Amino acid sequence: MDAPTQPRQFLRSRGMKIPKHPDITTGRVRGALREGLYERKECDAVMKVVQQGDVVLELGAGIGYMSTLIATKNPVEHIHAFEANPGLIPYIRSVHEANDVTNVTVHNALLAPEDGAPADFFVRKNFLASSLNRESGPDSIVSVEKVEMRSLPKTLAELRPTVLVCDIEGAEADLLACADWSGLRAAVIELHPQWIGQAGVQSVFDTMHKAGLTYFPKASEAKVVTFRKGW
Template sequence: MDTAADIGMIIHGIRLPITAQDVSPIIWHALESGKYEAKEARQVQRLLRSGDRVLELGSGIGVITAVMAQTPQVTIWSFDANPHTVALAERVAAANGIENVTFRQGLLTAGAPEQYSFYVRRDFWMSSMIESQGPFEDVIEIGSQNVDSFIGAQGINVLVMDIEGAERELLGAASLDGIERVFLELHDHLYGLAGVRDIFAAMNERGFSYDPRNSSGPCVMFMRDDGTPRSYCEEE
């Protein structure tokens, strides 16, 4: 029989076998309250279609990954630079019987592979490649892979990312060939509205449109379409 410690908590329908010692107090409170990535969890359920091949950048502890993995016949590759959160995400996947996700500790960027410094913070959702973002506990030196090469090699058609400001540079330089839908969290506290404008301009140049029906606040979706008007729907 499962004990309470074995079961952990349930959030967004996902079994979460972690403890308060695994994460910071702020993140633990967000998990206990059910507010942790609640908006993202609702939206990604509408994002995916059967058979999608998904690249997730910024897996965190794997909650959103696990939600996405419930879509039939979906295959997911999920990257995070932080080895601690990758280990937690793998634990979450195992507890939920998820076998269609490959987790990797790594960094995907546009352009030629380079070495980067990644700053690990107690609140892991603040970990980033930006030293000035705030106090950090550790620095990881990590080599990058080219994101477009990975997309092409794996036949990726959906890109999901929450990478603490790095989305501005990546989307400004990557070609995103083969990608149909992009779902990301904007971080205007790191690059201002000018950065948001740059992201929208880059997506427009690559033939993507902002999807207002599947976006909410900083969590936005871009998709390619042929310009055909949509049927009217009542606002949710």
């Protein structure tokens, strides 16, 4: 007699296997994953600029979707994925494992201008909106976690990334401005103008231009902006 059929444990998204999770792969997230629309703008931009041999620095690893997409679709050298929310780290690793991804290092840490004491990270009901900013949704906070604070300049010197992928919920303006990004070949950044304002958006553009990168409209859409060296 045949063994009973096991319940399906994965969603399929852009050719990847995404483990089902009762608190993560639900509602809109589940639908977007199934339809290949999850973080679509950022995914499309990254696929246009990442190349063989790149070392990718991802700030805001989320559920591990972007690092898995890059690792499975491009022969990059390595990906360093930073995620502040400690509750997501086991799930990120499960996504990597499900897709046989072995060239990603997951860091549960925050990057800052310099090393410092652990910082408060505000976990929200909508895990994608969790951030350092308490005021961006104080009523939705479910817990406050202490997260390691590492120096961004030291991290860049150690890892030497060639591509930056950044989605850090409004911290992009202050954080990116504190480091030298001239070693990058390309950057994909999701802006959050509702929190950083016009001055913050200008700061991101100024920082990238100072690093020798030019705005690349063909790989930009709405709040996702792409920069690269050369044309």
